[in-house]
Amino acid sequence: MKNLFKNTEFVFGVTNYRKLPEDVGSEVLLAGRSNAGKSSALNVLTDNSKLARISKTPGRTTEINFFKVNDDIMLLDLPGYGFAKSSKAKKKDWGPLLGEYFQKRKALAAVVIFMDIRHPLKESDWEMIHLCRNFNVPFIPALAKSDKLSNNNIAKAVSFVKEKIPESNPIAISSKDKLGFNKLSRAIIEYC
Ligand SMILES: Nc1nc2c(ncn2[C@@H]2O[C@H](COP(=O)(O)OP(=O)(O)O)[C@@H](O)[C@H]2O)c(=O)[nH]1
Ligand SMILES: [Mg+2]
Numbered sequence: 001m002k003n004l005f006k007n008t009e010f011v012f013g014v015t016n017y018r019k020l021p022e023d024v025g026s027e028v029l030l031a032g033r034s035n036a037g038k039s040s041a042l043n044v045l046t047d048n049s050k051l052a053r054i055s056k057t058p059g060r061t062t063e064i065n066f067f068k069v070n071d072d073i074m075l076l077d078l079p080g081y082g083f084a085k086s087s088k089a090k091k092k093d094w095g096p097l098l099g100e101y102f103q104k105r106k107a108l109a110a111v112v113i114f115m116d117i118r119h120p121l122k123e124s125d126w127e128m129i130h131l132c133r134n135f136n137v138p139f140i141p142a143l144a145k146s147d148k149l150s151n152n153n154i155a156k157a158v159s160f161v162k163e164k165i166p167e168s169n170p171i172a173i174s175s176k177d178k179l180g181f182n183k184l185s186r187a188i189i190e191y192c
Helices: 038-046 052-056 087-104 123-134 151-164 181-190
Strands: 009-014 026-032 064-068 073-077 108-116 139-144
Touching: 026 038, 038 052, 038 073, 038 139, 038 181, 064 087, 087 123, 108 123, 108 181, 123 139, 139 151, 139 181
Parallel strands: 026 073, 026 108, 108 139
Antiparallel strands: 009 064, 064 073
């Protein structure tokens, strides 16, 4: 399958709703706790190992980073939520932006919620799920690092998440083994 995400490039980071680009096209928000495996997944998804490093640049970690896939689709990298070093300060930084974003943004097409497949559905993941549900935004649970589990336990984790959030279709991925990314791309594109 041709990789639609192959030419994805970083365009800018935004800390303030007023600085967002024009509200057109489809935006897919990439969310997850720090360390869930989101940056690694972004690299595999786009076949570009330089991309996600941008999100690690100090100063960029409190911004929503915009990655342009093509003229219609943007991926928005939201800095990891939960326990990060300065998590309170961080929350304060993009908390209001995120609320306003969900409330107003017509371009918001879907949210991918990255979770470590061994520890899915932590409290901060539920906060994101509630936000999606409240604003009727479809979301895709991406269960990362599936190489850490046996096939049997992968299946168990997927059904566990499906049971807890029946309206979703959880996808197991491994950035290490490059597994699950066809499914993930298709799911993303479906919402755009
Ligand atoms: N075994 C394994 N480790 C992974 C995978 N994806 C990420 N990691 C590791 O998990 C840690 C956090 O990954 P990163 O992508 O930076 O997570 P982020 O904080 O969500 O962006 C790093 O040490 C990665 O090497 C995966 O698919 N398999
Ligand atoms: Mg990251």
